[in-house]
Amino acid sequence: MVKKIVLTENEIPEKWYNIQADMPNPSLPPLHPGTKQPIGPEDLAPLFPMELIKQEVSQERWIDIPEEVRDVYKIWRPTPLFRASNFEKLLGTDCKIYYKYEGTSPSGSHKPNTAVPQAYYNKMEGVKRITTETGAGQWGSALSFACQHFGIECEVYMVKISYEQKPYRKLLMNTWGSKVYPSPTNLTEAGKKVLAANPDSPGSLGIAISEAVERAAMDPDTKYSLGSVLNHVLMHQTIVGQEAILQMEKAGDFPDIVIAPFGGGSNFAGLSFPFLQYKINEGKNIRCIASEPASCPKLTKGQFRYDFGDTVGLTPLLPMYTLGHNFVPAPLHAGGLRYHGAGVLVSQLLKDKLIEAEAVQQLDSFDAGVKFAKAEGILPAPEANHGIASVVNAVNQAKEEGVSKTILFNLCGHGHFDMSAYEAYYAGKLTNHFLSDEELTANLKELEDIPVE
Numbered sequence: 001m002v003k004k005i006v007l008t009e010n011e012i013p014e015k016w017y018n019i020q021a022d023m024p025n026p027s028l029p030p031l032h033p034g035t036k037q038p039i040g041p042e043d044l045a046p047l048f049p050m051e052l053i054k055q056e057v058s059q060e061r062w063i064d065i066p067e068e069v070r071d072v073y074k075i076w077r078p079t080p081l082f083r084a085s086n087f088e089k090l091l092g093t094d095c096k097i098y099y100k101y102e103g104t105s106p107s108g109s110h111k112p113n114t115a116v117p118q119a120y121y122n123k124m125e126g127v128k129r130i131t132t133e134t135g136a137g138q139w140g141s142a143l144s145f146a147c148q149h150f151g152i153e154c155e156v157y158m159v160k161i162s163y164e165q166k167p168y169r170k171l172l173m174n175t176w177g178s179k180v181y182p183s184p185t186n187l188t189e190a191g192k193k194v195l196a197a198n199p200d201s202p203g204s205l206g207i208a209i210s211e212a213v214e215r216a217a218m219d220p221d222t223k224y225s226l227g228s229v230l231n232h233v234l235m236h237q238t239i240v241g242q243e244a245i246l247q248m249e250k251a252g253d254f255p256d257i258v259i260a261p262f263g264g265g266s267n268f269a270g271l272s273f274p275f276l277q278y279k280i281n282e283g284k285n286i287r288c289i290a291s292e293p294a295s296c297p298k299l300t301k302g303q304f305r306y307d308f309g310d311t312v313g314l315t316p317l318l319p320m321y322t323l324g325h326n327f328v329p330a331p332l333h334a335g336g337l338r339y340h341g342a343g344v345l346v347s348q349l350l351k352d353k354l355i356e357a358e359a360v361q362q363l364d365s366f367d368a369g370v371k372f373a374k375a376e377g378i379l380p381a382p383e384a385n386h387g388i389a390s391v392v393n394a395v396n397q398a399k400e401e402g403v404s405k406t407i408l409f410n411l412c413g414h415g416h417f418d419m420s421a422y423e424a425y426y427a428g429k430l431t432n433h434f435l436s437d438e439e440l441t442a443n444l445k446e447l448e449d450i451p452v453e
Contacts, residue, residue, distance in 0.1 A: 001085060005247040007078035014065055017238040019273045019345060020231065021061035022280045027348040028319035028453060031306060036451060039316050046217055047224040049125040052118065055232035063235065065117070072116045072149060076105045077239070081247035086375040093395045094404040096253065099411040100244045100271060101378070107172070109381065109413030110267055111142030111227055114236035118225050119146035128221040129153040133183065133208030135263070135338050136162050136383065137169025138413055139227030144176035154178040155222075157185065157211045159338065160203035168417050183208040190214050190312040204328045205264075205339045206311035213314045228264030229309060229318075229343045237270025244408065245274055255286065255408035257394050261387040262290035262299060262357065265343030271410040272355065273345075279354065290346065290357040291390035293365070295433035296329040298322055298342050299350060299357035303444055305452045307341055317450060320347040323435070324443035337383050360389045361432040366425045368392050369415070381413040382421050 020026065029038040041053045048056075055063060065073075084097040091097075102110035122130055130152055134140030140156040147154035156178050163170060163182035170180045183203045184191035190210035194201050201207070209226070216224035226233060248254055258275050260268040268290045278284035292299055298321045307322040309315035320341045327340040342350075349355045369385030371392075372378070380388060387409045398405045415422065424430050 005081045013242040015062040016235045027344045031317040049121045051121045052232050069117045078243045090375045096406045098408045101411045103414035106145050107141035109138040111139045114233045115142035115146035119150045123150040127223045130225045131155045131212040131215045132225045133157045133212045135159050135205050141172050144173040144178040148176040156180045157183040157208040188214045209310035210312035228266040234269035237266045240270040241274030256405040257287045257407045259289045259390045260410040261383045262292040263337035264339045265346040267412045288355045291386040293337050294359040294361045297359040300359045360386045365389045379415040381415045384412050
């Protein structure tokens with residue numbers, strides 16, 4: 001049995017895959033936050049470099065990866081793909097389980113796959129500074145690394161609860177030259193507004209986005225960067241799935257089920273979109289499952305409609321599954337999954353029933369992650385634990401049905417900066433959390449003045 005399937009530098013993909021070219025139903029256009037009319041490139045220009053705006057709306061199937069970006073990718077790419085044979089034995093299953101391991105990147109997760117090209121395109125347009133938000137710190141770390149490489153200043157607004165839970169992520173960002181602030185802050189009008197209403201706010205990704213966008217909009221030398229949700233971000237991550245296809249071919253196998261954790265969409269899209277080509281274009285029977293936290297279940301309990309990408313309402317209105325932009329999730333330890341909405345492309349694919357979603361409780365996710373660590377030797381990030389829990393669910397379902405499945409999942413990052421979360425789990429301090437229908441209804445009520453579709 002082959003345990004580890006590796007590629008050479010020459011096999012790093014030369015193009016990103018743009019699923020917009022193959023989607024049976026195109027996504028609805030983003031709307032201007034003020035006029036509620038479809039936006040054009042000029043509306044996005046204050047926030048993003050033009051090359052990224054072009055990628056955001058492109059209908060071309062393949063987009064060239066600049067050689068400068070591929071050169072940086074070579075620091076850690078291609079990443080390995082493993083057969084989780086010991087995990088299979090622990091679970092007592094006939095299913096074959098593979099995982100793509102993205103924890104070998106400098107920041108320890110999949111996030112540099114888009115951070116590097118975003119920093120590159122900003123550098124090409126002469127941008128001096130980039131602002132961004134981060135939940136668990138993986139995205140802030142990745143962008144800090146990328147900005148340092150291309151000589152750009154980086155300013156990070158980190159969700160306050162994560163800032164307090166994960167101090168070493170902040171220090172990693174500082175090491176790469178970034179300024180990091182616990183959001184909400186008193187540095188922006190958006191932050192001041194939130195603190196006035198709730199001085200003890202734990203923060204949210206929506207709030208942090210509002211702060212970062214506001215800072216970028218105030219300075220012509222500054223642009224904004226997002227680590228998930230947007231079309232171009234999801235496209236950059238498809239380098240993961242493309243490598244995985246080559247590696248599965250080398251293993252002489254192909255997945256029946258593809259699983260990845262879900263926050264805003266970059267993790268899930270990166271692995272699943274290249275495989276979805278086979279389902280859309282060839283009718284191949286493959287299940288793609290997005291695994292999200294039960295305390296932030298936008299795909300499984302949210303409503304498909306237009307909503308803001310941030311809390312204050314500075315971003316364009318996006319057609320997505322959402323819990324409402326004012327949603328503040330429970331302070332679960334999977335900080336990277338605490339976002340109120342889902343990426344536009346993922347939302348459309350779910351609406352068209354081309355993908356699936358399931359919600360995982362926090363305790364179930366850590367239980368699965370610890371079992372995986374004992375079997376395979378890698379301590380997963382709390383976000384990755386959700387995907388592992390969904391793998392366990394898929395294995396149990398296969399066992400009930402008396403079938404054997406080939407399962408591929410994205411081990412999107414290691415948990416070396418998340419030891420406090422594991423400490424809390426071992427001490428019995430972590431709890432499950434259900435989002436009630438009453439909470440959801442109350443939050444969505446605030447969207448009554450916004451177009452539905």
